[in-house]
Amino acid sequence: MFRESDTSDLAVRLGERCRIEPPALVGRKYEGWKEALSIGDDAIIRPYSVIYCDTSIGHHFQCGYFVIVRAECVLADRVTLMSRVTLEGRVHVGAGTKIMAHVYLPSRTRLGSMVFVGPGTTFLNDRHPIRMPAEQMVVKGAAIEDNVSIGGGCAILPGVTIGEGSFIGGGSVVTKDVPPWTLAYGVPARHYPMPASLREGNRPEFMYPQVDLWGPHSDPSWSPDE
Numbered sequence: 089m090f091r092e093s094d095t096s097d098l099a100v101r102l103g104e105r106c107r108i109e110p111p112a113l114v115g116r117k118y119e120g121w122k123e124a125l126s127i128g129d130d131a132i133i134r135p136y137s138v139i140y141c142d143t144s145i146g147h148h149f150q151c152g153y154f155v156i157v158r159a160e161c162v163l164a165d166r167v168t169l170m171s172r173v174t175l176e177g178r179v180h181v182g183a184g185t186k187i188m189a190h191v192y193l194p195s196r197t198r199l200g201s202m203v204f205v206g207p208g209t210t211f212l213n214d215r216h217p218i219r220m221p222a223e224q225m226v227v228k229g230a231a232i233e234d235n236v237s238i239g240g241g242c243a244i245l246p247g248v249t250i251g252e253g254s255f256i257g258g259g260s261v262v263t264k265d266v267p268p269w270t271l272a273y274g275v276p277a278r279h280y281p282m283p284a285s286l287r288e289g290n291r292p293e294f295m296y297p298q299v300d301l302w303g304p305h306s307d308p309s310w311s312p313d314e
């Protein structure tokens with residue numbers, strides 16, 4: 089059951105029990121927009137965030153202050169974006185993924201399910217910006233597979249794939265693909281065997297407790313296998 093709203097500036101289809109705190113702009117139109125923004129049940133969107141049309145967001149979305157989500161993004165259920173996260177257009181984010189404050193995701197970045205991204209990490213999508221003739225320009229986002237954890241302050245270069253379950257140390261510059269279940273850190277990031285303490289993957293109880301800070305929407309029974 090959706091509530092429809094289509095005022096002059098905004099077009100959004102909202103699920104049940106969504107909390108949108110003004111002055112957030114939810115369903116912002118732009119020239120050439122096609123579809124209203126769609127958001128599932130139990131979303132919480134904090135003031136000063138802007139989410140565009142032609143984007144689709146699942147249930148239990150949580151969004152801090154000054155977040156920007158541009159057009160043609162697809163966010164699965166239970167995605168958390170902390171304050172000042174920016175998702176340029178055509179970004180995909182899998183279920184249960186949590187992105188800490190000040191993270192930048194350019195267009196065509198793909199994050200899997202249950203991914204953690206530490207604060208201030210920057211993803212990149214253009215290896216030779218502003219120096220290539222348009223016909224030679226290659227815009228290629230990073231692909232981050234399920235259950236990856238990326239530390240704070242990292243740079244993830246264009247087109248890099250980080251394999252399932254891998255762990256990237258804080259401050260790393262990831263210049264090439266990281267195999268699954270690998271520890272990588274440093275500038276440029278080198279690959280190391282995963283220590284036993286990190287082998288279990290991301291734990292839902294640490295990914296999700298943020299709901300406790302957000303009030304009555306808390307759902308401690310949630311598991312990523314839903």
Ligand SMILES: CC(C)(COP(=O)(O)OP(=O)(O)OC[C@H]1O[C@@H](n2cnc3c(N)ncnc32)[C@H](O)[C@@H]1OP(=O)(O)O)[C@@H](O)C(=O)NCCC(=O)NCCS
Binds near residue numbers: 238
């Ligand atoms: C990579 C990481 C998991 C390694 O932890 P660890 O297994 O306990 O490793 P240690 O602290 O014993 O460090 C082992 C060696 O690697 C170095 N090292 C550790 N982390 C590093 C990093 N991120 N970059 C560069 N070198 C690093 C240490 O200096 C040490 O070097 P040495 O043997 O020459 O003394 C951890 O340091 C890290 O970066 N975690 C992510 C933190 C983060 O960003 N959190 C975000 C949420 S706040």
